Amino acid sequence: MIRLTGAAIGGAAIGASMSTATASFADGEAVQMTADLNGREGPGLHYDVVRTYPAGTEGEIMNGPEESDGHTWWGLHVPSYGEWVWCAGDYLTSDSDGGSPGGCTDQYYTTQNVEDLARVIMSEASISDTPARTAVGFTVPTRMEQQGVSSVRDVWDAYARNQSPTAEITALADDILQCAVADNSDGATHFYSPMSMPKEGDDTSGYDTGGGLEWTEGLDRRNYRPGWALDLERIFVDGVPEREFKFYR
Structure with a gap:
């Protein structure tokens, strides 16, 4: 699963210019948020915020990457909230020890x-x-x-x-x-x-x-x-x- 990390990233608290190196993820990859992170309706700061997720929230990569507003955006499924959102990849990290329940074999x-x-x-x-x-x-x-x-x-x-x-x-x-x-x-x-x-x-x-x-x-x-x-x-x-x-x- 994807875990979200950061402090209200991709939103009002963090400006568009404050981008750091972003990782590359594969479809279906489990990730985690590294700070409190805004999940948005689309890949960019002009999209509405669906929710601000606390650091440590997990998710799964479903779409992306998309470049916008100085960030690389990834579409996530956040199972703990039952939501599909876009998040800035600067504040996502691979959850190599995680994974969805019933992970594929x-x-x-x-x-x-x-x-x-x-x-x-x-x-x-x-x-x-x-x-x-x-x-x-x-x-x-x-x-x-x-x-x-x-x-x-x-x-x-x-x-x-x-x-x-x-x-x-x-x-x-x-x-x-x-x-x-x-x-x-x-x-x-x-x-x-x-x-x-x-x-x-x-x-x-x-x-x-x-x-x-x-x-x-x-x-x-x-x-x-x-x-x-x-x-x-x-x-x-x-x-x-x-x-x-x-x-x-």
Whole structure:
């Protein structure tokens, strides 16, 4: 994860001219803030401040670099706040000992696991865009790691798996199990689709609706949520509409 450091960096307390040498980061790299640091809506001092994060805050590199106002800016996911912001790279340092929960390992990369993971992604998220498909896919090896198993089939009873995958989705499954893409789910192990859950007034037979009703952006009626959603930590995945999927760990 990215950890933020500095004293209100990238904001009113520190001027645009006060730039120091900045590190270079890779997509998905864990970082830490070295001072109290402003997270902004875009890569520059003219963008509004979303929040000032305390030194030591962790994050994950999602975008960048972008040069503006004497700083090199990096787009971060800050999981402890569920926010996506831009921060000045002068005050970020690599968190080599950190990393997202359920950090990727290629120990599960086998032909059978690729085929099985692709079937899960196809069955659960075939109509979604790549961010949702990727996040859904990463929940599988994360569950495998937590349960100490090495086969996708050891955990796939928790997933739909009735559809044969396309070549595109098989390629994504291959990338996930080779760690060729970053885990955008931040270690999520569970998810549900609000638009696929029963809505207020619908028949709820056969569904876990123990989490009660909720309003979800993009839906015109309240949807039910599963009971386990009350006990797990919510994860916000960039680029995934809430009506399609909500992720948890």
